[in-house]
Amino acid sequence: MGVGKTTVGRLLAERLGTEFRDTDEDVVATAGKPVAEIFFDEGEDHFRALERQAVATALAEHDGVLALGGGAVMAEETRRRLADRPVVLLTMDVAEAVRRTGLDAPRPLLAVNPRQQWRRLMEERLPLYTEVARAVVDTQGRTPEEVAEEILGALELSRP
Numbered sequence: 001m002g003v004g005k006t007t008v009g010r011l012l013a014e015r016l017g018t019e020f021r022d023t024d025e026d027v028v029a030t031a032g033k034p035v036a037e038i039f040f041d042e043g044e045d046h047f048r049a050l051e052r053q054a055v056a057t058a059l060a061e062h063d064g065v066l067a068l069g070g071g072a073v074m075a076e077e078t079r080r081r082l083a084d085r086p087v088v089l090l091t092m093d094v095a096e097a098v099r100r101t102g103l104d105a106p107r108p109l110l111a112v113n114p115r116q117q118w119r120r121l122m123e124e125r126l127p128l129y130t131e132v133a134r135a136v137v138d139t140q141g142r143t144p145e146e147v148a149e150e151i152l153g154a155l156e157l158s159r160p
């Protein structure tokens, strides 16, 4: 969360001359309300069900750059769908995560004790991120434009 998937994904699509899509935006459009309200009104499980469906639909019909929500990989079904895709994992440290998410749209999972929550989520998710990632790009101390450039280079190197 807050690492720049949405921001950098949009830039990357521009560079590649392709479309950009974000599964959080698709979920918000389907539910007709912001992510934080879905969590509040219907709960995280419902959000995850909408998210699994949004990822499946986007991967089936979208041919461009796709940004996922940070928790999408928790679904085994989603990890399977990502297995043959050029997935990029973006990284940063906890201080940067708290800085970036503090300035941005509310993320319900970081609403209380963001530092501790972020560490806990990373511990749980890092093995899953690593499992699906074809390239890893550190965003620390880099502008979104620099990150997009790094991704282009990293994917070129990892091309099968």
Ligand SMILES: Nc1ncnc2c1ncn2[C@@H]1O[C@H](COP(=O)(O)OP(=O)(O)O)[C@@H](O)[C@H]1O
Pocket: 001, 002, 003, 004, 005, 006, 007, 008, 067, 100, 101, 103, 104, 139, 142, 143, 144, 147
């Ligand atoms: N490389 C970066 N350096 C500084 N701030 C960034 C960087 N990438 C993104 N941000 C900022 O961090 C916040 C979260 O970015 P966002 O793209 O929404 O992340 P994600 O989609 O991974 O949650 C936004 O305010 C964005 O402008």
Ligand SMILES: O=C(O)C1=C[C@@H](OP(=O)(O)O)[C@@H](O)[C@H](O)C1
Pocket: 001, 002, 005, 006, 024, 035, 068, 069, 070, 071, 072, 106, 107, 108, 109
């Ligand atoms: O990591 C997560 O569990 C989440 C990440 C968010 O998206 P970003 O990763 O784009 O912030 C959003 O899907 C929701 O708040 C849950």
Ligand SMILES: [Mg+2]
Pocket: 005, 006, 007, 022, 024, 067, 068, 069
């Ligand atoms: Mg995002």
